[in-house]
Amino acid sequence: MKINNYLYSLLAASVGLFLFSCDEEDSSPVPEFNAVPGSVELRTTTGTRDTISVLEDAGSVKIPVDLVSDPIAAPVTVNYTVTGALSATGTAVIPANASSATIEIPIPDNKAIDATRFATVTLTGADNNLRIGRNGRGVTKVIRIRDNIQTISFSTTGATVTEAPNNPIVKIPVTVSNTLRTAVSVAYTVTPVAGNTATNFQVVSPNPLTLQAGVKTDTIRVRIMNNLERNMNNRFEVKITSVTPASADAEINFNTSKSTFTVTVNDDLRTVAFVNEATPQVITSARTVNSEIRLSEPSTRPVTVNYTITGGTAGVDYVDNTGGRLTIPAGATVGNINIEFLNAAFGMNPNKNIRVNLVSVEGEDREVVLGSNNVLNFELE
Numbered sequence: 001m002k003i004n005n006y007l008y009s010l011l012a013a014s015v016g017l018f019l020f021s022c023d024e025e026d027s028s029p030v031p032e033f034n035a036v037p038g039s040v041e042l043r044t045t046t047g048t049r050d051t052i053s054v055l056e057d058a059g060s061v062k063i064p065v066d067l068v069s070d071p072i073a074a075p076v077t078v079n080y081t082v083t084g085a086l087s088a089t090g091t092a093v094i095p096a097n098a099s100s101a102t103i104e105i106p107i108p109d110n111k112a113i114d115a116t117r118f119a120t121v122t123l124t125g126a127d128n129n130l131r132i133g134r135n136g137r138g139v140t141k142v143i144r145i146r147d148n149i150q151t152i153s154f155s156t157t158g159a160t161v162t163e164a165p166n167n168p169i170v171k172i173p174v175t176v177s178n179t180l181r182t183a184v185s186v187a188y189t190v191t192p193v194a195g196n197t198a199t200n201f202q203v204v205s206p207n208p209l210t211l212q213a214g215v216k217t218d219t220i221r222v223r224i225m226n227n228l229e230r231n232m233n234n235r236f237e238v239k240i241t242s243v244t245p246a247s248a249d250a251e252i253n254f255n256t257s258k259s260t261f262t263v264t265v266n267d268d269l270r271t272v273a274f275v276n277e278a279t280p281q282v283i284t285s286a287r288t289v290n291s292e293i294r295l296s297e298p299s300t301r302p303v304t305v306n307y308t309i310t311g312g313t314a315g316v317d318y319v320d321n322t323g324g325r326l327t328i329p330a331g332a333t334v335g336n337i338n339i340e341f342l343n344a345a346f347g348m349n350p351n352k353n354i355r356v357n358l359v360s361v362e363g364e365d366r367e368v369v370l371g372s373n374n375v376l377n378f379e380l381e
């Protein structure tokens with residue numbers, strides 16, 4: 001208890017001393033060491049890295065420098081240096097009673113492709129007894145200088161084209177990431193994909209292809225030459241191999257990951273088959289039957305269809321007047337298989353089933369294949 005009383009007395013004395021001190025400070029001028037010193041600072045951007053990004057062809061970059069203090073009735077001169085990719089020293093003047101000025105740093109456009117370059121602006125001093133930054137804030141800023149590169153690429157990776165008698169042209173779009181400031185020559189190759197034999201293409205557009213200043217897109221054009229060969233799913237590739245600007249402005253390149261365009265060539269297949277007829281066809285007495293087969297599109301070459309006849313006996317039940325091989329002339333689409341059913345086939349108990357089967361196609365037009373309707377049934381009753 002005695003000790004507690006002592007502590008209480010000591011505490012009360014301390015409080016009194018504190019109150020006394022406060023009273024004394026209130027009545028005196030603000031001491032020099034309590035004033036917040038003014039500073040000048042480069043204005044910070046949001047984010048953690050104080051970096052400003054600028055395109056080389058922007059001409060210059062502007063960085064505000066702020067006065068962090070009560071207004072000053074005199075101009076404030078701020079000195080700075082630029083180091084790194086750019087080298088400069090300079091001053092900015094914050095007018096009397098103003099709060100900021102702008103440091104403008106020219107960015108030379110070197111018209112050449114560079115890796116990203118960096119320059120650092122550092123405040124080095126200010127008059128009016130102002131400090132540079134507070135706790136290091138706003139003292140430096142990094143300028144990230146980027147090329148304004150125009151990149152040439154294909155906008156899609158490929159196309160599938162079907163041969164046709166009019167030899168269609170496939171148009172392959174070449175695009176520019178930005179509008180071209182100068183003409184550029186785009187060189188390319190057109191070659192079959194390894195393992196493929198597609199050779200029925202013909203480059204129509206100039207090579208190199210010249211894209212004029214101001215354009216955003218052009219096309220490489222390749223004609224698909226129709227043929228009579230089976231080259232289904234054959235592929236060839238168009239590859240951009242180089243770009244050459246017409247002027248010293250060389251900030252043009254091509255995107256190597258988007259510089260290949262694959263064209264898949266499909267055949268314009270024609271089919272040959274029986275014309276749809278009721279099947280089986282019922283034959284009740286000796287007679288001759290013409291069975292029509294038809295080509296879906298005419299060919300420029302004769303097309304021959306081989307067939308077999310099953311059921312019955314040749315020479316006894318029927319005579320195959322076409323001989324197992326029917327040729328449709330060039331330019332025509334229709335032919336007939338002529339079968340003569342004989343009297344002998346209609347005896348006491350016929351019930352014979354004779355089938356005509358289309359089995360193969362021959363001739364110079366290898367794009368002709370059998371259609372699905374390739375069996376004809378005759379029921380002899």
Ligand SMILES: [Ca+2]
Nearest residue numbers: 111112114147
């Ligand atoms: Ca450059």
Ligand SMILES: [Ca+2]
Nearest residue numbers: 163226227268
């Ligand atoms: Ca063809």
Ligand SMILES: [Ca+2]
Nearest residue numbers: 227229231267
């Ligand atoms: Ca073909």
